[in-house]
Amino acid sequence: SQQGEEDPQALSIQEGENATMNCSYKTSINNLQWYRQNSGRGLVHLILIRSNEREKHSGRLRVTLDTSKKSSSLLITASRAADTASYFCATEDQGGKLIFGQGTELSVKP
Amino acid sequence: DVKVTQSSRYLVKRTGEKVFLECVQDMDHENMFWYRQDPGLGLRLIYFSYDVKMKEKGDIPEGYSVSREKKERFSLILESASTNQTSMYLCASSQPLGTDPEAFFGQGTRLTVV
Numbered sequence A: 001s002q003q004g005e006e007d008p009q010a011l012s013i014q015e016g017e018n019a020t021m022n023c024s025y026k027t028s029i030n031n032l033q034w035y036r037q038n039s040g041r042g043l044v045h046l047i048l049i050r051s052n053e054r055e056k057h058s059g060r061l062r063v064t065l066d067t068s069k070k071s072s073s074l075l076i077t078a079s080r081a082a083d084t085a086s087y088f089c090a091t092e093d094q095g096g097k098l099i100f101g102q103g104t105e106l107s108v109k110p
Numbered sequence B: 001d002v003k004v005t006q007s008s009r010y011l012v013k014r015t016g017e018k019v020f021l022e023c024v025q026d027m028d029h030e031n032m033f034w035y036r037q038d039p040g041l042g043l044r045l046i047y048f049s050y051d052v053k054m055k056e057k058g059d060i061p062e063g064y065s066v067s068r069e070k071k072e073r074f075s076l077i078l079e080s081a082s083t084n085q086t087s088m089y090l091c092a093s094s095q096p097l098g099t100d101p102e103a104f105f106g107q108g109t110r111l112t113v114v
Helices: none
Strands: A005-007 A010-014 A019-024 A031-037 A043-050 A055-058 A061-066 A071-076 A085-092 A098-100 A104-109 B004-006 B010-013 B019-025 B031-038 B042-051 B054-057 B064-070 B073-078 B087-094 B109-113
Touching (some): A005 A085, A019 A085, A019 A104, A031 A061, A031 A071, A043 A061, A043 A071, A071 A085, B004 B087, B010 B019, B031 B064, B042 B073, B054 B064, B073 B087
Antiparallel strands (some): A031 A043, A055 A061, A085 A104, B004 B019, B019 B073, B031 B087, B042 B054, B087 B109
């Protein structure tokens, strides 16, 4: 399987705390993307980082990429109850195929 | 707004039936994908299409086939449905490499095979 791995599988934090999720992948990539999924819904794109970038910010999101370790992390700062969702990383290979990790289930308690 | 529409939200089929899941996108995207999502396993790629009539197998193509006769439509076919194909099926579309490659997803089809 080409599927990457995410950890932790589940994360429970209090509102206002930061949440960090990690993603490892197996093949060379063109870019890495993070998506969010609310329960029972389709996925929504959050942020993309290209293989020649090391860090990217978007609002309360910060993504890092280490291609030598084939890993990425997503940091959500000052979390809110509304951030409760599943978060997935996805890698796009040279052929355009998009492969997802297994996801991290984030629960933010008010 | 980009829209990816899956034909059914919920579907119940009998074992052995031929099942068609339809997906339509309205953004002229080159790439389209079919995934299945199961608890603890994340999204697994079934098939990928990068152009009309072009397709590539994903990680779990067994028991499935696809059809892409028009750019906007990508169909997933379960030739003979089995209970282990009970799952959430997600369709997505995206632009090719080098442009804006974020994927847009449909709302999902929850298929139950009895």
